[in-house]
Amino acid sequence: MPYHLRFFFEVGVTHTPLWPGPQGDPDLDSPYGYPCELERLPISLATRAELVRLCEWYETSIDWDYPPGPSPWPEEQWELFRQQADTALADLRRELGDAWTVEDRRRTS
Template sequence: MHKHLRFFLEYGVVGTPLWPRTPEAPDYDSPYGYPCELERLPISPAVRAELARLTEVYQTSLDWDYPPDPSPWSEEQQELFRLDVTAALELLRRELGDDWTVEDPRADLW
């Protein structure tokens, strides 16, 4: 059975950027949790750690004192983060293999 995940970073969610996408059942019925618990997925500890790290770093891209303000990140920080996310997503897809689809909505945002 082909499995689906959605990859997106969410303010206030630390630890995982992965969310289930289960066409035949509600997402919250996923065996991987909602959001996905990385330790339930067949990926290496190194990829788990990198995904978790990215969720923590992402939290610093928001001005928590006044969220409507622009990000406190410089353009260079934003670009480096995008590169890190792209590399982590490529590693994730490679480790999960062809039985998995990992949707990446970032292309619509960045």
Template sequence: MPSHLRFFFEYGVDTPLWPGPPGDPDLDSPYGYPCVLETLPITPATRNELTRLSDLYQSSLDWDHPAGPSPWTRDQQESFRREADAALETLRRDLGEDWAVEDRRH
């Protein structure tokens, strides 16, 4: 059975990777909860891109007025989505067949 990760961004969190699957009673992952990117068998470039995207995601929230609309324009939202799609594809390639990475952004 492959190792399972969930991919999604969360405010206040510096990684988009979480052990899973959802509902798993044993989320005592050796990779942390959420996952510590340095513990995963991925390239430094992939790790840096996931960190960059997690940091960038934080700017999609108006921290002074969290219930309000996002300060991002539609173009910024689309650009982020494309970059996250590319990072997810690279992550899956880095991890290989022994890993299942579930896209939980939608």
């Protein structure tokens, strides 16, 4: 049975960037939770910790005094975040293996 996860960061979700099912899937019931509970996935503790760290770091990209305003991050910090998220996604895909599809649903702009 193939498994499908979506990878993206969501404001207010500091424990996982993973969500079950392809977008629009009416059956998002998942044995891994919604959003996914990382401890239920067959991945290393190091990868789990890195995904949580990235989620927590992402929260600092918001100006919490005025959330709809521009991010306080300079472009260099966004680039560093994207690079580290790319690495974490590659590690996640490698650890989960071929039975899993991990769809990158991050905004590209």
